[in-house]
Structures are given as C-alpha cells and as structure tokens.
Amino acid sequence: MTRIAVFDLDGTLVDSAPDLHASLDRLMALRGLPDFARAEVIAMIGDGAKVLVERALAARGQAFDQPALDWFLDDYGANAAVETATFDGIPAVLATLKAEGWRMAVCTNKPVAPARTLLAGLGIDQFFDAIGGGDSYPVRKPDPAHLLATLRDAGGEARDAIMIGDHHNDVAAGRGAGLPVIFAGWGYGPLSMAAGAPVAATPADLLPLLRAGLLA
Numbered sequence: 720m721t722r723i724a725v726f727d728l729d730g731t732l733v734d735s736a737p738d739l740h741a742s743l744d745r746l747m748a749l750r751g752l753p754d755f756a757r758a759e760v761i762a763m764i765g766d767g768a769k770v771l772v773e774r775a776l777a778a779r780g781q782a783f784d785q786p787a788l789d790w791f792l793d794d795y796g797a798n799a800a801v802e803t804a805t806f807d808g809i810p811a812v813l814a815t816l817k818a819e820g821w822r823m824a825v826c827t828n829k830p831v832a833p834a835r836t837l838l839a840g841l842g843i844d845q846f847f848d849a850i851g852g853g854d855s856y857p858v859r860k861p862d863p864a865h866l867l868a869t870l871r872d873a874g875g876e877a878r879d880a881i882m883i884g885d886h887h888n889d890v891a892a893g894r895g896a897g898l899p900v901i902f903a904g905w906g907y908g909p910l911s912m913a914a915g916a917p918v919a920a921t922p923a924d925l926l927p928l929l930r931a932g933l934l935a
C-alpha cells in the first residue's frame with residue numbers, strides 16, 4: 720500500500736489571502752469600488768476564482784461580468800506569489816511524509832495555472848504527484864469526482880488516501896469519495912466547517928493524525 724495525502728491549497732498549504740486580496744482590491748479600484756477588509760476576502764475564498772469575483776462584485780452591489788473575471792485571472796496569475804507563503808511547518812510536514820514514503824497530491828478549486836506557479840514559486844512543487852485544479856476536470860470540490868480524478872492522476876487509490884482541507888468543500892469532497900478527512904484548523908474556514916472531522920490545530924499536528932488515519 721502506498722499511502723497518499725491529498726491537500727487543499729488555499730488556507731491549507733499556503734496563506735494566499737494577501738495576494739488574492741491585493742488583486743481583488745485592484746479590480747475594485749479599476750471599477751471605482753471600495754476595497755475590502757482581509758476578513759471579507761477570507762470569507763469569500765473556497766469555491767474558485769469565478770465565485771470569488773462573483774462574491775466580490777455582489778458585495779459591492781454589482782452583477783458578475785466576464786471581463787472582471789478575465790482581468791482578475793490575468794492580474795492574479797502574474798501576482799500570485801508576491802506575499803503568499805506556506806503556513807509555518809508545512810514544508811517540514813511535506814518532507815517528513817515524503818521520507819515516510821507517502822505520495823502527495825493537491826486538490827484545489829484555484830485554477831491550475833496559478834496553483835502551479837505558487838507551488839513552484841514556494842519551492843514545494845516537487846512533493847506532489849499531481850495537481851488537480853478548479854479547471855482541470857469538468858467538476859470541482861465539493862464534487863468528490865474532483866478528488867477522485869486528482870487521485871487517479873497521482874497514481875493513488877481512494878482506499879489508501881486521506882484528504883486534508885480547511886473548507887466545507889474539502890470535507891464534503893473527501894467524505895463523498897469515501898476518504899478520511901482531517902480539517903486544517905489553521906486555515907480560513909471556521910471550525911464549524913470540520914463537521915465532526917478531526918481537527919489539526921497546526922501543520923505539525925497533521926503527522927500523528929495522518930499516520931493514525933490510515934490505521935483506523
């Protein structure tokens with residue numbers, strides 16, 4: 720059995736809110752709209768770029784329009800790794816799992832291009848056997864098919880896999896695919912989103928939970 724850990728990206732591996740926030744504020748400025756507080760942006764993250772822009776425009780009383788999304792994708796794509804960093808302890812956890820023989824994958828609702836840019840820019844892309852982005856397959860989280868397609872691309876099996884994420888979309892996708900789920904308590908989602916899943920308070924707390932999860 721080759722164990723495989725499937726990680727969400729935003730709010731789980733990386734603290735990407737600063738660059739998402741900066742890009743959204745530039746879009747607001749372009750439209751003559753007021754900028755956002757960080758907490759407002761964090762509450763809008765989790766369903767991919769299109770929904771993020773939809774929510775941002777709706778919060779300013781505006782209807783969604785495609786040029787806004789296109790502008791955001793260009794701007795964010797060029798600025799995804801300015802302030803974004805891995806959460807403390809993440810690189811060490813990934814290195815430990817690698818040394819223990821785990822396979823690893825990323826399953827994110829972020830479009831795959833900026834996801835790859837970020838993972839490479841932060842020097843952690845070499846840990847992953849596959850990156851399943853929000854636009855990699857016909858569906859995305861919470862649909863479990865997004866997770867199952869990512870697992871297939873990583874050469875893993877659902878029975879050997881655990882999902883780690885910070886949003887109810889991650890919990891729903893993991894459970895829908897029949898996987899144990901660990902909730903990233905350091906991320907963007909309120910703890911209520913764990914919905915009974917074990918919570919890791921810090922990245923280092925993942926290790927015992929991951930090792931135990933596949934023994935259960």
Ligand SMILES: O=C(O)COP(=O)(O)O
Nearest residue numbers: 728729765766767827828
């Ligand atoms: O891009 C988003 O809104 C969320 O991305 P995530 O699935 O990596 O948390």
Ligand SMILES: [Mg+2]
Nearest residue numbers: 727729730885
């Ligand atoms: Mg997330």
